[in-house]
Amino acid sequence: EAGVVQSPRYKIIEKKQPVAFWCNPISGHNTLYWYLQNLGQGPELLIRYENEEAVDDSQLPKDRFSAERLKGVDSTLKIQPAELGDSAVYLCASSLDRGQNTGELFFGEGSRLTVL
Amino acid sequence: AQSVAQPEDQVNVAEGNPLTVKCTYSVSGNPYLFWYVQYPNRGLQFLLKYITGDNLVKGSYGFEAEFNKSQTSFHLKKPSALVSDSALYFCAVRDRYNFNKFYFGSGTKLNVKP
Numbered sequence: 001e002a003g004v005v006q007s008p009r010y011k012i013i014e015k016k017q018p019v020a021f022w023c024n025p026i027s028g029h030n031t032l033y034w035y036l037q038n039l040g041q042g043p044e045l046l047i048r049y050e051n052e053e054a055v056d057d058s059q060l061p062k063d064r065f066s067a068e069r070l071k072g073v074d075s076t077l078k079i080q081p082a083e084l085g086d087s088a089v090y091l092c093a094s095s096l097d098r099g100q101n102t103g104e105l106f107f108g109e110g111s112r113l114t115v116l
Numbered sequence: 117a118q119s120v121a122q123p124e125d126q127v128n129v130a131e132g133n134p135l136t137v138k139c140t141y142s143v144s145g146n147p148y149l150f151w152y153v154q155y156p157n158r159g160l161q162f163l164l165k166y167i168t169g170d171n172l173v174k175g176s177y178g179f180e181a182e183f184n185k186s187q188t189s190f191h192l193k194k195p196s197a198l199v200s201d202s203a204l205y206f207c208a209v210r211d212r213y214n215f216n217k218f219y220f221g222s223g224t225k226l227n228v229k230p
Binding site for chain 1: 165221
């Protein structure tokens with residue numbers, strides 16, 4: 001079974017440029033998450049989807065960040081314009097949540113963004 | 117506020133010796149508890165979880181974790197460390213009563229020396 005797939009793995013851009021990250025979750029997983037991870041730190045939630053609906057986007061900086069999950073499967077995370085402080089790893093995760101919501105998260109390999 | 121604490125930034129242990137990576141949490145109710153491992157330039161990999169039942173849970177690669185409700189702790193353990201266990205370890209808690217949010221600790225770097 002394929003895991004969570006993210007692309008690109010690495011992206012280098014200049015500040016003020018736009019950037020987009022793509023995530024394909026594990027087949028059948030209804031919940032999808034985007035996390036931000038700074039070097040040596042734990043993941044911080046940006047947005048969580050249940051199917052097509054963004055159920056928690058309270059930590060998403062909406063002035064420059066946007067996300068969508070079309071048809072409740074793939075998702076894209078966009079930053080426009082990027083700032084120096086956005087340099088980090090962007091992790092996508094998915095889980096199969098039914099009933100008791102005991103499901104663990106399955107993470108992709110991450111997309112490492114460097115803003116120059 | 118809900119939080120997860122990993123009090124040690126780094127743990128050093130010799131190969132073959134037992135290891136413990138500590139985690140305590142402050143989340144209301146009876147949360148679900150998880151451990152993840154992260155190797156350099158990789159995503160987080162699930163190791164084990166506690167939902168209910170026996171306080172000692174076993175997971176991947178010979179790891180186990182002990183849940184202690186009175187101390188609100190969920191320490192990760194392994195009887196005999198391997199050099200290949202060297203990685204970054206994250207404790208996570210899922211708050212069942214707050215939109216099932218996951219809270220992650222800041223991570224503990226495990227160094228296993230030959």
